[in-house]
Amino acid sequence: MHLQNTIELHVKAAIKSLFQAELQSVEFQATRKEFAGDITVVVFPMLRVVKGNPVVIGEQVGQYLVNHVDEVKAFNVVKGFLNIEIDDSYYINFFNTIKAKNDYGFSKPKTSSKAVMVEYSSPNTNKPLHLGHVRNVLLGYSVSEIIKASGQNVYKTQIVNDRGIHICKSMLAWKRYGNGETPESTGLKGDKLVGNYYVKFDQEYKKEIAGLMSEGQSEDDAKKNAPILIEAQQMLRNWEAGDKDTVALWTLMNSWVYDGFDVTYKNIGVDFDKLYYESNTYLLGKEFVAQGLKSDAFFKKDDGSVWCDLTEDGLDEKIVLRSDGTAVYMTQDIGTAIQRIKDYPDVGGMVYTVGNEQDYHFKVLFLILKKLGFDWAKNLFHLSYGMVDLPSGKMKSREGTVVDADDLIEDMAHTAEAISNELGKLEDYSENERKTLYKTIGLGALKYYILKVDPKKRILFDPKESIDFQGNTGPFIQYTYARIQSILRKVTSDKSVDFSGLKLHDKEKQLLKQLELFPEIIQNAAVQHSPALVANYTYDLVKDFNSFYQNVSILGADTDQEKMFRVTLSSAVATTIKNAFSVLGIAVPERM
RNA sequence: GGUGGCAUAGCUCAGCUGGAUAGAGCACCUGCCUUCUAAGCAGGCGGUCCUAGGUUCGAAUCCUAGUGCCAUCACCA
Numbered sequence: 001m002h003l004q005n006t007i008e009l010h011v012k013a014a015i016k017s018l019f020q021a022e023l024q025s026v027e028f029q030a031t032r033k034e035f036a037g038d039i040t041v042v043v044f045p046m047l048r049v050v051k052g053n054p055v056v057i058g059e060q061v062g063q064y065l066v067n068h069v070d071e072v073k074a075f076n077v078v079k080g081f082l083n084i085e086i087d088d089s090y091y092i093n094f095f096n097t098i099k100a101k102n103d104y105g106f107s108k109p110k111t112s113s114k115a116v117m118v119e120y121s122s123p124n125t126n127k128p129l130h131l132g133h134v135r136n137v138l139l140g141y142s143v144s145e146i147i148k149a150s151g152q153n154v155y156k157t158q159i160v161n162d163r164g165i166h167i168c169k170s171m172l173a174w175k176r177y178g179n180g181e182t183p184e185s186t187g188l189k190g191d192k193l194v195g196n197y198y199v200k201f202d203q204e205y206k207k208e209i210a211g212l213m214s215e216g217q218s219e220d221d222a223k224k225n226a227p228i229l230i231e232a233q234q235m236l237r238n239w240e241a242g243d244k245d246t247v248a249l250w251t252l253m254n255s256w257v258y259d260g261f262d263v264t265y266k267n268i269g270v271d272f273d274k275l276y277y278e279s280n281t282y283l284l285g286k287e288f289v290a291q292g293l294k295s296d297a298f299f300k301k302d303d304g305s306v307w308c309d310l311t312e313d314g315l316d317e318k319i320v321l322r323s324d325g326t327a328v329y330m331t332q333d334i335g336t337a338i339q340r341i342k343d344y345p346d347v348g349g350m351v352y353t354v355g356n357e358q359d360y361h362f363k364v365l366f367l368i369l370k371k372l373g374f375d376w377a378k379n380l381f382h383l384s385y386g387m388v389d390l391p392s393g394k395m396k397s398r399e400g401t402v403v404d405a406d407d408l409i410e411d412m413a414h415t416a417e418a419i420s421n422e423l424g425k426l427e428d429y430s431e432n433e434r435k436t437l438y439k440t441i442g443l444g445a446l447k448y449y450i451l452k453v454d455p456k457k458r459i460l461f462d463p464k465e466s467i468d469f470q471g472n473t474g475p476f477i478q479y480t481y482a483r484i485q486s487i488l489r490k491v492t493s494d495k496s497v498d499f500s501g502l503k504l505h506d507k508e509k510q511l512l513k514q515l516e517l518f519p520e521i522i523q524n525a526a527v528q529h530s531p532a533l534v535a536n537y538t539y540d541l542v543k544d545f546n547s548f549y550q551n552v553s554i555l556g557a558d559t560d561q562e563k564m565f566r567v568t569l570s571s572a573v574a575t576t577i578k579n580a581f582s583v584l585g586i587a588v589p590e591r592m
Numbered sequence: 593g594g595u596g597g598c599a600u601a602g603c604u605c606a607g608c609u610g611g612a613u614a615g616a617g618c619a620c621c622u623g624c625c626u627u628c629u630a631a632g633c634a635g636g637c638g639g640u641c642c643u644a645g646g647u648u649c650g651a652a653u654c655c656u657a658g659u660g661c662c663a664u665c666a667c668c669a
Contacts, residue, residue, distance in 0.1 A: 032612065042611060044649065054649090080649090081612060122667080144623095164669070209642050305667060314595085315665095323668045329669050359596060360664055386598080387662080425629065441631090453605065456597070458662070460604090469631055471617035472605075487628055524608075536606060539616080550624090550633040570628095592630075 003071060003090060004028055004039065011041060014064035020055075020531040021049040030513075036076055044080045053082035067108065088504045091208025091512040098515070099568050100495040105518040105579050107151030115153035117340055120356065121265075121272075125257045126166040127195035129264050130402035131461060132355070132388050132395055135450050138585060139385055140353035141270040142451055144533035146585040147351075150526035153275045155344055158338055162254055163279040168235040170194050171249050172228065173201035182255050193261025194253050194396065202398040204228050215487075240326070263407050268442065269585055272342070276336055282327040283333025288537030289321045289371065297371040299580045308368050308528040320365050325523070333365050334372075341376060349379025351529065352410055356456065383529050386458035403463055412442030416464050416475070426591070437589055441475050444586045448474030451584050452535040472539050474586055479575060480549075481588040482541045484574040489556060493571040497564045507548035511569060514541045522583070531584055538580040545573050 015023045017390035027045050031037040036484065041061070043054040050057060055077050062075030062082050074085040098104050120140020123129060129137075141156070148154045151476050174181070174197040175250040183190045205228050212222035223229075238246040260402040265271065289306055292298040298308050298320060306321035341347055352362060369377035388395070396400040416438040420426060426434060449467045453459060504512070525533040554570060557563035578588050 027609090027611080029608095029611075039642085040612090044611065047649070079612060097644095161669075165668075197615090303667085319667055324667080326667085328667070355630085355663090356597065357663055363596090384597085389662090419631070423629095423631070425631095457605090458598075465603095468604085468618065471631095473617080473631085475631055476617090479629080484630055490628070528608095532606090535609090536616090539606090545614085547634090548634060549628075550630095553628070555628050560633090591629085 002160040003086065003132055006069060006094050007039065007065065007072070007084070008066055009040070010069050011061055014061045015046065015050060015067070018064065019050045024492065031083050032583050036074075036085060036508075037079075037084050038086040039084045039401060041075075041084065042080065043082055045218050048066065068239060074416075076375070078234045088502065088509070089491060089500070091504060091516075092499050092502055092518060093573070095512055095569070098328050098500065099572050102442055102575060103169055103230055103579065104515075104572070104575055105522050106149040107519075107522075109148075109196050110151050113152050115155060115344065115346045116349050116352065117155045117157055117347045118147070118351040118383075119157050119159060119386050120144075120353035121270075121454055122161065123261065124161045124164075124166050125194070125254050126170045126198045127188070127397045128191040128260060129405040129410060130395055130397065131405065133389050133404075133461065134187040134268065134405050134408065134446075135266060135385060136334060136355070137270050137469060138450050139266070139383065139531065141454055141585050142534075142583060143351060143383060143529050144351065144531075145585065146534065149579075149583050153346070153398055156271065157274045157276060158272055159276045159278060159281075159339070163237050163239065163250075163282075164275050165232060166198070167237065167250065167254070168232045169201040171246075171253055172232045172235055173197035174205065174253065176204075179188065183259070189260040189263060189408075190258070191264070192255025194257050194260075199400055201228065201232070204550060205381045210341060214285040227262060236355065236557040249488075252481075267406065267409050267586075268479070278332050278336075278338065281339050282332035283335065285331035285333070286325075287319065288334050288338060289331060292320070292368075292372050294481060295373070297368070297373075308364075308371065309328035313367055315360075315367070318368070318370070330368070330577065331363075332366065334368060337365075337380075338374070348376055350376075350380070351381045351383050353383045353385070356386055359384055379527065383455065386454040388459045388461055388519060391460065391462050399535070403461065408446065409439075409443060412446045412467065414442070415436045415469070416441035416445070419469055420592070428589075437592060440587045441469075441478060441592060444478050444581075445469055446474075447586050448477070448535060452533040452539070454532050475592075477542045477581065477583055478586075478588055479572055479592055480545055481581075481592060482592045484545075484570045484577075485590045487567065487570055488574070490554060490565070493568045494564055495568060497568070499561065499565045502561065502565055505548075505552055507544070507552050508566070510568060511541075511544050511548055511573060514544050515572060515576060518580070525583075534580050534583055538577060538584075539575065541576060541580075545570070 011026045012023045015021050023046060027042040029040050029042065029230060031040045043058045046057060047054060058080065062084070064079060065072045065084060066075060071086050071090040072084055076083050092231060118140055119139050123133060128509060130249065142155045144154045148502040170399070177200055178197065179191065183193055184195060205226055207224040208228055209222040216544060218226065235246060237591040238528035239250055241552060289298060293306060300306050304321040305319055307317045307319055309317050311317065318330065319328060324330060337350065340350065354362065359382065369380065378588050390401065390403070407434060420438065435560045445467045452472065521533055521537045526533065552566070554566040555563065555567055581588055
């Protein structure tokens with residue numbers, strides 16, 4: 001049993017036997033480092049059932065614990081805080097149970113529990129991925145890995161927004177101004193090429209608006225009447241009607257984009273188990289709108305449009321099908337959700353990684369799916385995250401004010417290279433080994449930078465100020481891992497050595513306490529969908545290790561048993577760093 | 593205007609279900625490489641936890657109101 005649970009039972013027993021009172025719960029916290037002790041019981045809440053001086057009560061409970069619990073060695077009471085000292089043997093026993101576990105902190109998938117499907121990325125197919133997508137992808141991937149590590153099966157997926165006016169704009173601009181350019185002919189990544197035409201469209205569109213306005217049209221009218229827009233809208237109708245040439249061009253240009261995305265995803269180091277395409281699921285959505293109409297979940301207005309009334313839930317009426325019978329975004333999302341459960345009947349819930357600008361949309365979507373009567377609808381979660389903004393404001397693809405994902409990753413590797421060269425520790429590394437390492441460190445810095453902040457908070461990214469490589473950063477943690485590997489190359493950790501009877505150094509005990517928290521952190525991070533919890537935990541662990549490393553000699557320990565303990569403890573810390581970073585999607589280097 | 597989110601050191605962020613003198617990193621200042629990798633360690637400086645009320649033995653944390661920033665409220669996605 002967990003030590004805290006044991007103590008809780010005995011505190012309750014103490015209150016019962018000393019004061020004949022029932023305690024509902026016991027409040028714990030970590031003992032502050034200025035006081036002696038390892039675990040602290042807060043006495044104040046007990047005053048509700050026991051009248052008296054908190055210090056006196058603390059003393060009495062403390063004495064009871066020393067008498068009744070083997071692991072409790074001593075205690076002291078400061079104000080209303082009962083600080084309990086735990087015997088070293090408890091921590092050594094704990095260490096013996098985890099020292100050989102390569103998957104420490106992770107739980108095996110429980111066969112009883114349902115799988116979770118996590119959606120992330122969800123790009124439009126008219127432009128390359130940028131820093132905003134990077135946050136999305138990193139969050140989604142990490143949350144998937146965290147949920148897996150917590151003991152549930154996970155399917156990673158995305159919905160590709162491959163149809164709509166946005167892609168028609170790129171197609172039209174390419175048709176008009178492209179002169180038959182291809183990724184091969186230009187040497188450009190496919191997504192970049194298509195993105196260029198999306199920008200081109202916007203430029204031409206703005207010119208036409210200006211022209212119409214100089215002829216006396218209002219801005220609103222000019223925006224509606226610009227010929228290039230009207231042509232793009234016609235193109236969308238042609239596409240929906242299945243026009244051969246339009247569909248062929250659509251297929252071709254989308255395939256360019258997908259090739260480009262694949263390169264970027266591979267670069268970032270994320271993957272998917274299954275892809276869904278909007279062009280395939282919006283029809284299923286329509287079917288279910290028809291069903292919802294029959295079951296009275298929806299209603300039809302006179303003009304033929306279909307709505308869902310959510311006023312009872314404090315929201316508005318929401319359209320689910322246009323009067324001309326075409327699908328809106330909501331229609332397709334209904335279809336996609338249902339399709340996913342059809343494809344994976346073991347899925348009992350879904351996580352949607354989508355920016356907080358769509359909070360309202362998902363509130364509505366989840367309510368609608370409940371109204372349609374799906375029991376899994378209660379297990380839907382919108383992993384809503386804050387925007388990534390630049391000092392100049394919002395990123396806009398159309399206006400070219402974006403931080404491109406590929407460029408950013410490359411820049412990070414260059415920074416890693418520059419710092420590495422300055423430190424000059426890798427003289428004997430081959431060119432290839434170095435390249436790999438620079439990428440590991442650069443990506444580590446970027447991913448950690450983004451994942452360590454609470455998802456719901458906005459990130460302000462200044463491209464001029466490079467991401468740090470010191471302090472609370474990915475490279476700092478990677479560095480600590482590499483240091484430990486260096487020790488393990490000198491002395492192999494023997495996991496069979498028994499460490500009973502060892503007297504622990506304060507720094508060692510602190511490390512063991514921190515290690516003990518890891519499995520709980522993973523469970524917590526899964527429940528809260530927060531990689532930031534794992535990142536900040538890992539940072540604390542690494543800080544503790546570095547303090548240990550600089551203050552205690554590992555290889556120069558007094559006895560062989562002590563030396564092997566320190567080596568094995570270091571090894572366990574390395575394993576924990578590696579495991580924690582793996583759920584963040586960050587690799588760890590053997591040297592750096 | 594309605595709704596939702598955010599507000600903690602000069603900057604970037606932690607702070608779990610309310611608990612001890614609010615913690616880190618960066619920046620700035622002091623020390624520490626002949627010994628396990630100094631991308632490190634040890635220490636210093638730095639706070640009206642947005643404001644005002646309230647609940648409580650106790651509030652950065654919970655409640656109410658206000659202020660500021662952001663998002664959203666389309667037969668857009």
